[in-house]
Amino acid sequence: MELSHKDLKDIGSSCLNLSLRRTSRLVTSYYDLLLKPSGLRITQFTLLVAVAYEKDPSITDLARLTDIDRTTLQRSLDILNRDGLVKIEKKEIGNVRSVSLTKKGEVALVKAVALWKQTQKTIIDSLGKSEFKQTLKILNELGNLPVLQIDDKFET
Template identity: 80%
Template sequence: MKYSHEDLKQIGLSCLNLSLRRTSRLVTSYYDIMLKPSGLRITQFTVLAGIAYEKDLSITDLANLTDIDRTTLQRSLEILNRDELIKIEKKDIGNVRSISLTKKGETKLAKAMDLWKQTQELITENLGKSEFKQTLKILAELRNIPVLQIDSVEE
C-alpha cells in the first residue's frame, strides 16, 4: 500500500478542493431554500442578474461574466427561456445570439433580489461583517492564483 490511513485522513482535513465543494454545496442549498418563494434557484438568480447587469449580452459574454461553463449555462438558459423570463434573439451578424430579460423576468428578479439581500444579511450577521469581507477577499485571491488558471494547466 502506497498510502496510509493517516494520508487518507489528511485528505478530509486539509484538501482545499474537498472543503470548497462541501462548503459550496451547503451555501448553495441555503440560498436555494431562501430564494424558494421567488421560484428561482441561486444559479438561475445569478444568470438573471448577469443578464440584467450587462445589456445586449451574448451567451459567451454571459458565460464569462458569471464564470459558468457554456453547457451548464445553456441548460439554465433553456429553462429561463421556457419560463418566459428571458428572450434569446439571433443578432444580424454571424451566429451570435443576444439575451435579455422579459418583463416577467424583471419582476421575478426583483422579487428574488429582496430574498437574496435578506440571505446575504443573515450570512453576514452569522459569520461577522469583517469575516464575510475577508472570506470574499480570500476567494477572489484564490481565483487569481496563476497556477489555477485553466490555460496554465497542462492536460
C-alpha cells in the same frame, strides 16, 4: 502502496477542493431555500443578475462574466428561456445570440433580490462583517491565482 487511515483523514481535513465543494453545497442549499419564494434557485438568480447587468449580452459575454462553461450556460439559459424568464434572440450580424430578461424575468428578479439581500444579511450577521469581507477577499485571491488559470492547451 497502501493508504493509511491517517492519510485519508488528512485528505479529508486539509484538501482545499473538498472543503470548498462541501461549503459550496451548503451555501448553495441555504440560498436555494431562502430564494424559494421567488421561484428561482441561486444558479438561476446569478444568471438573471448577469443578464440584467450586461443589458442584452451575448452568450459568450455571459460565459465570460459568470465563468460558466458554454455548455452548462446554454443548458441553464434554455431552462430560463423555457420558463419565460429570458428571451434568446439571434443578432442581425454573425452567429451571435443575445439574451435579455422578459417582463416575467424582471418580476422574478426583483422578488429574488429582496430575498437575496435578507439572505446576505443573515450570513454576514452570522459570520461577522469583517470575516465576511475577508472570506470574499480570500476567495477572489484564490480564484485569480495564475496556477488556476487553465486555458485550452490543458483540455483534452
